[in-house]
Amino acid sequence: MSTAELTELRLPEFKSLRDAVIPIDSLTVIAGRNGSGKSNVIDGLAVLSALAEGGDLRDSLDGGHDGPVVRGGSEGCAPLGTNAFQLGCTVSHAGSQYSLDLEIQVSPRLAIISEHLWSSRGSAGRVDYLRSDPPDPHSSDLQVRWHNGKRGVNPAIAMRSTQLLTSQAATRVPATSAAGRRVHEVAEIVLSAISGIFILDPDPHQMREYVPERDAALRRNADNLSASLKRLASERAVQETLLEMTRSLSEAQVSELTWATSSLGDVMVVVKEMMGGQVRPVPARLMSDGTLRFLAITAALLDKQPVSLSKTIQRGRLLVVEEIESGLHPSQASVLLERIKSVAAERNIRTVATTHSPPLLDALTGADHESVVVASRDKTTGWSRVDRLTDFPDYFEVVGRTSLGDSAVHDRLRPGKVNADAARAALAEIFKS
Numbered sequence: 001m002s003t004a005e006l007t008e009l010r011l012p013e014f015k016s017l018r019d020a021v022i023p024i025d026s027l028t029v030i031a032g033r034n035g036s037g038k039s040n041v042i043d044g045l046a047v048l049s050a051l052a053e054g055g056d057l058r059d060s061l062d063g064g065h066d067g068p069v070v071r072g073g074s075e076g077c078a079p080l081g082t083n084a085f086q087l088g089c090t091v092s093h094a095g096s097q098y099s100l101d102l103e104i105q106v107s108p109r110l111a112i113i114s115e116h117l118w119s120s121r122g123s124a125g126r127v128d129y130l131r132s133d134p135p136d137p138h139s140s141d142l143q144v145r146w147h148n149g150k151r152g153v154n155p156a157i158a159m160r161s162t163q164l165l166t167s168q169a170a171t172r173v174p175a176t177s178a179a180g181r182r183v184h185e186v187a188e189i190v191l192s193a194i195s196g197i198f199i200l201d202p203d204p205h206q207m208r209e210y211v212p213e214r215d216a217a218l219r220r221n222a223d224n225l226s227a228s229l230k231r232l233a234s235e236r237a238v239q240e241t242l243l244e245m246t247r248s249l250s251e252a253q254v255s256e257l258t259w260a261t262s263s264l265g266d267v268m269v270v271v272k273e274m275m276g277g278q279v280r281p282v283p284a285r286l287m288s289d290g291t292l293r294f295l296a297i298t299a300a301l302l303d304k305q306p307v308s309l310s311k312t313i314q315r316g317r318l319l320v321v322e323e324i325e326s327g328l329h330p331s332q333a334s335v336l337l338e339r340i341k342s343v344a345a346e347r348n349i350r351t352v353a354t355t356h357s358p359p360l361l362d363a364l365t366g367a368d369h370e371s372v373v374v375a376s377r378d379k380t381t382g383w384s385r386v387d388r389l390t391d392f393p394d395y396f397e398v399v400g401r402t403s404l405g406d407s408a409v410h411d412r413l414r415p416g417k418v419n420a421d422a423a424r425a426a427l428a429e430i431f432k433s
């Protein structure tokens with residue numbers, strides 16, 4: 001069984017971003033100043049993951065009891081002054097790459113105006129598994145062509161323009177031929193990868209209450225952290241890792257994780273710490289913001305095993321953490337990063353983290369630098385751009401002479417004329433061992 005993994009996010013026109021290509025590696029770090037567009041990249045991932053559910057666009061992007069999935073809802077996704085946004089991604093599965101590219105109009109009506117599911121395969125050339133025709137202004141449906149493997153123009157079927165077309169493939173494309181079943185399979189591969197995106201935006205203020213024990217599937221704001229940790233800890237090995245990670249971060253001597261139970265049977269996580277020669281219970285209510293955020297990140301990392309959707313496709317997990325250093329001492333931030341790297345590798349989870357912490361950047365190894373992208377605003381156009389750190393013309397000078405974190409502090413890293421090939425070649429030279 002092969003894992004379907006997101007390997008690239010594209011934001012050709014999305015919020016402040018223009019023509020941004022973000023490679024997704026095992027640990028992708030998005031660095032940049034305030035307002036440079038880091039969270040807008042995360043919003044792009046949030047939109048993809050919401051669309052994967054296959055519901056109505058309005059419900060997926062603007063609905064739900066937690067409000068819109070991104071700041072400003074669907075309308076906020078269109079770059080200011082426009083009424084549509086574009087985004088896309090590439091997914092890898094069993095050595096093949098599949099791409100999904102979308103354009104969504106936000107007004108006067110929220111609808112897909114173009115969707116393309118395709119792969120480029122060596123000698124066989126490109127296969128357009130699904131491709132929509134230009135919209136008909138008088139219809140709320142789109143005509144979508146599916147690859148039937150025959151000569152000539154692909155046949156068209158009608159699909160709703162208010163729901164991800166790829167998610168409609170399973171019910172609309174006839175499964176009576178091998179080509180039709182292949183379209184179903186490719187759609188499922190891409191949906192598996194994007195539904196494996198989990199965005200964590202822990203809010204410590206919401207984590208200090210008792211929560212029903214059964215409410216254990218960790219939510220984006222981690223308000224049900226206590227219940228989620230309790231479920232995870234019911235597995236002995238996971239409990240060990242949890243405890244060990246807590247110890248590695250905590251200044252205090254932590255001996256145990258337990259749970260307090262309210263009169264209603266709700267739970268709250270308690271860390272047992274040595275204080276004044278005695279073991280004392282510290283409930284979530286009294287924990288620091290940093291500790292709670294750290295526990296939330298740990299819970300997300302240790303959470304459920306990849307789900308297999310079919311015999312051949314396993315869902316790849318992508319954990320996204322905003323401002324990873326938030327609430328932590330610089331030295332703890334680098335410990336956290338180390339732990340994330342090792343646990344993520346062990347459990348085959350990819351992570352994307354945004355940061356503006358210089359010490360965190362300094363804690364990255366040369367090999368990690370390959371997966372650092374820097375968001376910045378173009379001085380002339382004002383749009384956000386995203387560049388690979390190693391493509392910066394002054395990258396070698398920076399890592400050679402000063403620290404990466406220092407350079408970020410003094411804003412010495414600015415994208416210039418990028419000579420990617422030369423930079424890569426030189427990099428390979430330096431890091432080959």
Ligand SMILES: Nc1ncnc2c1ncn2[C@@H]1O[C@H](COP(=O)(O)OP(=O)(O)O)[C@@H](O)[C@H]1O
Pocket residue numbers: 014015016017032033034035036037038039040041075076077078079080375
């Ligand atoms: N729809 C939009 N069109 C153009 N620019 C936008 C849009 N939405 C937000 N922005 C810009 O993006 C900025 C916020 O970027 P963000 O990614 O949140 O920054 P950070 O790097 O600090 O996370 C806003 O200040 C605004 O300039």
Ligand SMILES: [Mg+2]
Pocket residue numbers: 038039
């Ligand atoms: Mg931000």
